[in-house]
Amino acid sequence: MHAPIESDLMDWQDVRGLVGAARREDAFGEALGGSAEPPRRFAPVPGLLEGLNEPQREACTHGEGPMLIVAGPGSGKTRVITHRIAWLVTERGVHPGEILAITFTNKAAREMRERVERTLPGVKHVWISTFHAMCARILRRDIELLGGWTRRFSIYDTSDRNQLIKRILRDLNYDRNQFRPAVVGGWISDLKNRTARELEGEGFSGERLKRVMDRYEGEMRANNALDFDDLLLKVLELFELHPGVRDGYARRFRHVLVDEYQDTNRVQYQLTRHLASHHGNLTVCGDPDQSIYSWRGADIRNILDFEGDFGARRVVKLEQNYRSKGTILKAASAVIGHNLARKAKELWTDAGDGEPIALLECADENEEGRTIALQIRGLLARGVSGAEIAVFYRASFLQRALETGLRLAEVPYQVVGGLEFYARREIRDLIAHLRLIVNPGDAVAFERVVNVPQRGVGGKSLEKLAAWAAERGTTLLAASGSEEARAAIGGRAKKGLAQFHAFIEHLSVFSERGAAEALGALVDGLDVGAWLAAMDEGQGIEDREENVEELLAHAAEYDRLHPEGKLAGFLEDVALVSDVDGMQDEAQKVALMTLHAAKGLEFGHVFIAGVEDEILPHARALFEARGESDGLEEERRLFYVGMTRAKERLYLSCASVRLHYGETRWSRPSRFLDEIPRELLEGRAEDEGEQGEWEEYDPPAALPELCVGDRVEHDHFGVGHVDVLRGSGANARATVTFVRHGTKELLLSFAKLRRISG
Numbered sequence: 001m002h003a004p005i006e007s008d009l010m011d012w013q014d015v016r017g018l019v020g021a022a023r024r025e026d027a028f029g030e031a032l033g034g035s036a037e038p039p040r041r042f043a044p045v046p047g048l049l050e051g052l053n054e055p056q057r058e059a060c061t062h063g064e065g066p067m068l069i070v071a072g073p074g075s076g077k078t079r080v081i082t083h084r085i086a087w088l089v090t091e092r093g094v095h096p097g098e099i100l101a102i103t104f105t106n107k108a109a110r111e112m113r114e115r116v117e118r119t120l121p122g123v124k125h126v127w128i129s130t131f132h133a134m135c136a137r138i139l140r141r142d143i144e145l146l147g148g149w150t151r152r153f154s155i156y157d158t159s160d161r162n163q164l165i166k167r168i169l170r171d172l173n174y175d176r177n178q179f180r181p182a183v184v185g186g187w188i189s190d191l192k193n194r195t196a197r198e199l200e201g202e203g204f205s206g207e208r209l210k211r212v213m214d215r216y217e218g219e220m221r222a223n224n225a226l227d228f229d230d231l232l233l234k235v236l237e238l239f240e241l242h243p244g245v246r247d248g249y250a251r252r253f254r255h256v257l258v259d260e261y262q263d264t265n266r267v268q269y270q271l272t273r274h275l276a277s278h279h280g281n282l283t284v285c286g287d288p289d290q291s292i293y294s295w296r297g298a299d300i301r302n303i304l305d306f307e308g309d310f311g312a313r314r315v316v317k318l319e320q321n322y323r324s325k326g327t328i329l330k331a332a333s334a335v336i337g338h339n340l341a342r343k344a345k346e347l348w349t350d351a352g353d354g355e356p357i358a359l360l361e362c363a364d365e366n367e368e369g370r371t372i373a374l375q376i377r378g379l380l381a382r383g384v385s386g387a388e389i390a391v392f393y394r395a396s397f398l399q400r401a402l403e404t405g406l407r408l409a410e411v412p413y414q415v416v417g418g419l420e421f422y423a424r425r426e427i428r429d430l431i432a433h434l435r436l437i438v439n440p441g442d443a444v445a446f447e448r449v450v451n452v453p454q455r456g457v458g459g460k461s462l463e464k465l466a467a468w469a470a471e472r473g474t475t476l477l478a479a480s481g482s483e484e485a486r487a488a489i490g491g492r493a494k495k496g497l498a499q500f501h502a503f504i505e506h507l508s509v510f511s512e513r514g515a516a517e518a519l520g521a522l523v524d525g526l527d528v529g530a531w532l533a534a535m536d537e538g539q540g541i542e543d544r545e546e547n548v549e550e551l552l553a554h555a556a557e558y559d560r561l562h563p564e565g566k567l568a569g570f571l572e573d574v575a576l577v578s579d580v581d582g583m584q585d586e587a588q589k590v591a592l593m594t595l596h597a598a599k600g601l602e603f604g605h606v607f608i609a610g611v612e613d614e615i616l617p618h619a620r621a622l623f624e625a626r627g628e629s630d631g632l633e634e635e636r637r638l639f640y641v642g643m644t645r646a647k648e649r650l651y652l653s654c655a656s657v658r659l660h661y662g663e664t665r666w667s668r669p670s671r672f673l674d675e676i677p678r679e680l681l682e683g684r685a686e687d688e689g690e691q692g693e694w695e696e697y698d699p700p701a702a703l704p705e706l707c708v709g710d711r712v713e714h715d716h717f718g719v720g721h722v723d724v725l726r727g728s729g730a731n732a733r734a735t736v737t738f739v740r741h742g743t744k745e746l747l748l749s750f751a752k753l754r755r756i757s758g
Contacts, residue, residue, distance in 0.1 A: 042120055044090045048083060052076075059316040060084045062283070063092070066276075066312035068303070069285040072347045073332075073644035074323025074602065077285050078108075081257055082115040084283065088255055089120060097125035098252065100275065103259040106130060108600070112259075127253075131268050132228060135235040138249070139226070145242055146234060154225040161185050161227050168215045174208070180533040180541065188213050192229045193267055193297055232267045239274045250278035261286035261306070265297035273309075282310060288342045292596060292638045300341055317345050321644075323602050325354025327680050328650050332643040335675045339633045356682035359673070360653040360731050365398070365610075366557070368655050369405025371731070372607050375651060376411050376590055378750030379605055386412060388604035390591040392642045394616040396543055397550040398609055402592060413590040417597035422574060426532060426544045427551055431574060433522050434515075436477065437507050438568050446476040453531045455496025461489050465497065477504060514563075515555040515570035523548065553659040595642045606646035608639070611654045612667040639672050682729035706734060712753040717741040719756070 049057050056076060059069050060083045071077035085101060088094040103109050113128045127134065136155065143149045156164070165181040165188075187209055220227065226234060239246035256276045258264070261284035264272070276282035284306060291300040306312055321329055329347045336342065360375070362368040376389055391402055391413075400421040406413050421427060429452050432445040439445075451457040468488060469479035479485045481501040486494045503525060510518035532544045558570045565573070591603065595616075610616060616639060621631030643650055658667045678684070706712070710722045712734075720738035727733050732748045746753070 041093070042090045042123070045086055045119060048086060048090070048119070052080075052083065053320050055316050055318050055320075056080050056083075059283075059318070060087050061091075062314055062316075064279075064281055065314065066280060066282045066306075066310040067284075067314040067316065068306045068312050069283065069316050069318060070343050070345055071285050071287055071318040072321060072345055073287065073290065073641070074321040075318035075347075076322055077259070077318060078112060078115070080318065081259055081283075081285060082112055082119060084257065085116050085126065086119045089123070094254055095125070096120075096123050097127075098254040099257070100127045100134070100253040100255070101257045101259070102129065102131055102134060102272075104130060104263055105600075106133070108259065109133070131264075131271065132231050135231040135271070138235050138238070139231065142238055142242075142245055143234060145245065146238060148221045149224055149226070149234075152224065154223065155231070156220070156225050156227045158182075158185070158228070160225075164219055165212070165216060168212055168219065172211065172215070174212075179208075182541070184209070184212060188216060189227075189229050190297075192233060193265060232271065236267055236270055236274075239271070246274050247278065250275055254279050255281045255283070257283045257285070259285050262288050262291040262300060262303045263293050263298045264302045266299055266302075269299070269302045276310075280310075289336045289339070289345075289637055290599070290641050292599065292634060292641055294634055304341060304343070317343075319345050319347055321347050321349045322351075323647050324349065324644060325351055325648060327353045327356060328643060328646050331357055331650070331676045331680045332640050334677055334680075335636060335643070335672055336640040338675055339636055341633055355649050356729070357676065357680055358649065358651045358729065358731065359681055359683040360651060361669075361683065362653060362655045364655050364657045365401040365659060366404070368609060368653050369401040369403075370409070371405075372402065372609065372651070372653060373405040373409035373411055374733075374745065374747055375607070376406070376605075377409055378747050380411070381750060384604060386588040386590045388647075389607075390593065390598070390601070390603040390605075390645065391607040391609060392593060392595045392598050392645070393609045394595055394618060394638070395546065395610070396594065397546040398615070399592060400550050400554060402609060406590065406592075411590055412588060413592055416591045416593040421547070421550075424544075424547055425535060426547055430519065430522060430548070430551060431571070433504075433507075433526075434518060434567060434571055436504055437511050437518065437522075438571060440477045440504075440508075441475045443476050446480075450476075450480070450500050451496070453526065453534050455499055456492030457496045457500070458493065461491075461493035461497070464489050477501065481505070510567065512566055514559040515565070515567050516552065516559050518567045519552055519555045523552065557659060595638050598645050599641055602645050602647055604646075604648045605651070606642065606649075607651040607653065608642045609653050610658075611639075611652045611670045611673060612658070613670055614667075616670050616672070636672060639670075683727070683731045706748075706753065706755065711756050712736060713756050714738070714746070714751060714753055717744060720744075 049060060052060065056079070059067070059080050062084075069077065069080065071080070081101065085099055088099060089096055101112060103112060109129050113126075116126060116128065117123055127137075129137070139149075139153070140151050143151060143153065162181040162185050165185050169179055169181060169184065191209070191213065220230070239249075253275055256272065258272055263286070272282065272284075284303070286303050288300055288303050291298060291303070294300070302309075307315065324332075326349050329349055330353075333347050358375075360368070360371050362371050372391060376391075379389060380386060391406075393399060393402065399415070403413070403415075403421050422431070429449055432442075432448040433452075435442050435445040436449065447462060450462070465476060465479050465485060468482075468485045469476050472479075480497040486497050489497065507518070507521060507525065510521055528545075528548060532541050532548070535544065555570060558565065558573060562569055562573075595608070608616075614622065617632055617635035621635045652673065654669045654673075655667055657664055659665075673681070673684070706722055706725060708722055708725055711719065712722060713719050714736070717736075717738040718740050720736040720741075722734050722736055723743070724735035725733075733745055734748055734751070734753065735743060735745050736753070737743045
């Protein structure tokens with residue numbers, strides 16, 4: 001479970017920096033009544049509204065009262081907000097210190113602040129920040145009114161919180177393998193923010209949870225510390241217990257603007273009501289169709305009910321899209337139109353329709369990785385920058401096959417908002433164990449995993465063991481099995497080294513066996529659930545478990561394709577695939593990321609992998625309804641967000657068969673594909689075709705049709721003959737055996753093959 005309060009993806013160090021700066025502002029003298037310097041009048045900015053379309057101008061020049069801006073993707077909402085701030089200052093005479101603008105990431109806040117400063121050079125005192133930074137700033141002035149804290153409070157991030165909870169669980173003698181600190185922290189966070197709901201889980205009764213929570217709150221108070229939840233909740237408490245303080249801020253901020261309003265939770269909604277309670281000049285901007293963070297506590301009702309909650313008579317819709325081609329917008333609009341919890345709008349563009357959406361129907365996940373890599377190679381060959389290409393996926397376990405395909409195709413890439421699959425801690429730990437089984441002299445692998453899971457073997461114990469091994473010319477693993485070596489170490493580490501040595505010795509019989517068998521024995525011996533829980537770094541344990549299952553599935557696939565390779569061959573394969581030496585500069589790399597991480601970004605060419613039922617939409621959404629805004633509607637919104645990141649062309653891929661959690665399963669193309677009008681989609685096999693079959697060969701309309709057996713010529717590979725033709729449209733491809741370069745699989749839209757006689 002994720003803490004809802006982290007929905008703005010804040011950087012806690014940035015918050016501390018903002019707080020530090022705020023404390024130097026003359027004890028926040030400006031917070032309740034202007035700045036130390038006389039108000040400056042800003043002259044009107046020539047051409048401020050030039051280049052804005054009519055709805056954008058309407059939003060910028062709205063006068064008094066609440067206003068809702070329904071901003072479609074790529075509709076220029078950030079420009080509207082910054083120009084509105086400038087208009088209020090220059091045309092309505094609003095002092096910059098009387099404007100509060102709230103957004104959801106520090107990056108967005110910095111960008112907004114920079115845009116305002118470029119428009120109004122020398123402007124100061126506008127509050128532009130995240131909810132958390134704003135609240136930290138208020139608490140630095142007024143928290144002592146609540147009692148128990150001073151203005152010098154510390155801010156605990158998720159890791160700090162989990163460390164404290166870990167100690168509390170230990171003190172209360174609760175099993176940390178059963179009651180994982182990260183999960184307990186999520187429950188505490190959820191309980192703080194949704195007090196009407198009683199939470200229980202994994203045998204952790206409400207009574208036990210309350211005991212831990214009471215201890216946690218007491219420790220936080222004793223430490224003069226606040227966590228991310230507290231930053232918001234303490235300001236809400238301050239406003240409710242001390243209405244004079246609330247009124248001071250509400251009078252001070254004549255205009256409140258909130259961006260990404262669809263991502264607010266109920267606490268942020270209440271804070272917004274308080275801050276706008278005096279003047280009533282509240283502008284919120286957002287899009288219900290892009291509400292994808294309910295798992296962090298975002299409540300779509302906040303934006304759907306805005307007019308009724310605040311009595312707003314002005315609703316402005318930004319529907320002109322400046323990002324995507326028309327075909328992409330038509331397809332995305334057709335999909336999202338199936339949702340009920342939304343505010344209708346009609347996206348349009350004057351940039352032309354562009355190319356059809358390409359559907360890449362693949363045999364399995366490995367074929368999917370190769371096909372996407374092949375498409376990207378073609379784009380790069382056409383001169384498209386790698387920085388303009390992105391691959392999105394719903395679940396992180398899909399990442400492994402995609403990375404493999406890109407690496408084998410020598411396509412430089414970067415994983416955005418996450419680690420490369422083989423760089424993940426749990427994967428590296430498993431691989432290190434396997435390396436030690438095959439090569440007992442691998443000191444690096446030994447040092448990495450001798451204390452995985454924790455066995456009390458610390459740095460000093462390792463130093464003593466290494467010195468003993470060096471004196472006798474033996475390996476660290478052999479030394480760990482020596483009673484003499486362990487006697488020189490003593491303590492808990494003595495027993496831990498003996499346990500580790502026995503564990504590796506037990507697994508050594510698998511060194512000449514298949515990779516899947518060896519990895520399975522390793523996972524069983526590790527007690528994988530307790531091991532993953534002990535990592536406790538804020539990453540969901542479900543993600544780690546999925547990654548382990550994906551590695552097991554990959555090992556089984558390797559054994560099937562390379563039965564002679566055994567464990568040593570698998571490790572060599574992994575080492576080669578993981579080699580990232582020689583990659584190009586970061587700016588030119590293809591981006592890999594989850595659909596959630598893609599929010600707010602844009603790319604020329606976007607690939608969305610795994611567009612299959614039980615992946616997108618996720619299996620949980622198909623079986624768990626969440627009332628008015630159920631899981632299926634949020635999954636559709638997530639797909640919509642991914643689609644509308646594309647500027648030039650959108651590629652969707654699915655597999656007929658997918659290795660999932662170690663099982664080979666038939667996959668059904670996502671029901672969302674059926675919601676895209678057929679005339680906008682290129683490459684879809686006929687519905688009556690047998691599942692798993694390739695569609696018949698159908699070349700792009702602009703290219704001559706080839707036949708199997710044709711002799712062809714390629715600019716680089718020379719002369720060859722066509723062996724196989726398959727696919728349609730953008731996915732039409734040929735397998736060609738060339739005289740000098742062997743067999744190649746080529747996309748016909750990029751290959752420029754010429755039929756020759758003879």
